[in-house]
Every structure is written in C-alpha cells, then in structure tokens.
Amino acid sequence: MSIAEQGVAIAEAPSDDIVLDVRDLQTYFFLRRGIVKAVDGVSFALRRGEVLGLVGESGCGKSLTALSIMRLLPKGSARTIHGEVLLNGEDILEKTPNEMREIRGRKISMILQDPQTSLNPVFTIGEQLREAIFRRTRGRTREVMREAVAALRRVDIAAPEQRLGQFPHQMSGGMKQRVVGAISISGRPEVLIADEPTTALDVTIQLQYLKLLKRLQEETRMAILFITHDFGVVARMCDRVAVMYAGRIVECGPVDQVFDNPSHPYTQALIASVPKMTGSTERLYTIEGQPPSLMDLPVGCRFAPRCPYADQRCLAAYPPSFTVGAEHTADCWRMTAA
C-alpha cells in the first residue's frame, strides 16, 4: 500500500534542502549563419520534494534547458558553453559520459516532450521497462519481472502482466505516456524533469495524468521541474514557477505570489492571456509581437520591443534580478523602486 493510500499527510512544505542547483547555464547552437543563444544565463534551484514550473512561449528555450541539464543535447551544433548544474552539490557538467549514464535514470530522469520518441516501437513495453529496472537493480529475472508489474500498477495500468507483452502501438496515447512515466521513475530518481508531458493527450486524459504525476511526486518526494505552456497546469501542479523569455528566466517565485503579483510585464501578459477557466489547455499566443531572434538579441531587456512600459533604460541594458518578495524575483527595471 502506498503512503498516500494509508492516508498519511505527506505534502509538508518543501525543505530548504536543494537537490538541483543550476547556475548561469548557457547553451548555444553554433551555426554557419550565426550563433543561436537558446539558453542564455539560466539559473534556478530545486528543493527536494518541490515542483518548480518552467513556463514560456514556444521557442524560449525550455526544452533546451532540460536537455542541457540531462546532457542530452541534439548531436551537432549545440554546446553548453558555460554554467554549473549541481546535483547534490556535484557539477554534472563535469562528469564523463559513462558517469552520466549512471546518473541518468537513477538520480535525474526526464519525460520527453514527445512520448512517441521515448518508446521504441520494435520492443515490447515489458522489454523496455525491464531494461530500465535491470540497469538499476541488476536483479534476478523474477525480481525484475515483479518490479516491472509493480511499476505499471503504480501508474494505474490495468492487467499489467498482459500489457508487458504488448508493443507501444497497441496502447492508447494516454497509456503510452503513463508507461513513459513508469520508465522514468523506475530508477527512483531524486529529480524528474517533465517536459510538457501532457501536450499529446486529450483534455480528460491530461487531467488524469497530472493527478497521477502529483500523486507519485507526493509518494516519492522527488523534485520535479515541470515544463509547460499552461499557467492553469502550473497552478495545479507547482509550488514555484519560473517564467522564461528568449533564453532567460525573467521572473521566479512561489506560484501564489506570481499569480497575485506578477511583476515582469511578460508574466503579466502571460497571465492575462490565460482564459479564465480552470483546467485550461489553450496555448498562450495572444501577446502582441514576436519574441526576438535568438541569433540577434537586443542588448537591453529582451521583452522591451513588446513591452508597453519600456523606456530608454530598458533598451540600453539588461536589468538585474530585483527582489519583489520572499523568494520572488523579477528582471525588470521598473522594480528599481520596489
């Protein structure tokens, strides 16, 4: 029986215990046409047992931030050129590829944006799950089998023994995503990065999946970096939220505070564009203008060209992170007097 099923209250406030500390991360694409600054100075910390949302428009660098942390950048022109990713105080950017293979899955794991790419179509669910479990336990076949069945049961898949023999195409989208979730947490990671884990699912299945993730998070106390477009999902899932714009985090704080007192004009626009309906899944396309090209970024605030409050100062220099409230910061010159 899980802890949640026993009715024990487990959702205590997150401790100050930082498990993942990302400092000034920069990941660029070096192309013949120029340099694409996809992640350009991203810093945040994640505490044990905490869910931190990472939100922002398409193309702002959310997935690249996640892939940089996992050291799973697309092969070719992308390189992390600066920063630290401290996992329990150790910089995983310094680890060898072999050491990284040991860390991935066991200490830090990721649910990719597209579940189709996470499952291999030519292997059964059981084979893929068993491989993930075997890497951790190196256990005997029977134990691995037992764990595989338990892993599927944990993500609410009925008749797991039969499902183990099936191929991904024999399952619905929602079921596949739950299998991906089961595989991602089978190594009992301390940190899970979930990159838009529900975009491919229809609305009712999304909600079920979010509830499931939340329950697993509360049971295991793993920390989650939850990437999404959707502020409704942030409200439902997250303790804190970081808002990303054109390769940088422009505002970060506890979810309630950011909702009640959004301080960066970009956050204000994002929240204003959320339809006033809980459980909304609409994408946030209603802010006028376009984000800047990541190949040709303005020297000043990156939001200035779209910002109704921008003045000379905003065009001249990128603002520092100002403190807005407890654990609440915003990179906006208007906060100078705050």
Ligand SMILES: Nc1ncnc2c1ncn2[C@@H]1O[C@H](COP(=O)(O)OP(=O)(O)OP(=O)(O)O)[C@@H](O)[C@H]1O
């Ligand atoms: N292979 C590539 N070559 C050049 N630029 C790339 C490449 N892949 C991604 N980029 C650029 O990196 C930026 C960040 O991409 P990323 O996938 O992190 O965005 P995202 O915030 O996850 O967007 P979405 O919400 O659509 O998933 C994008 O603006 C994109 O143009």
Ligand SMILES: [Mg+2]
């Ligand atoms: Mg993405």
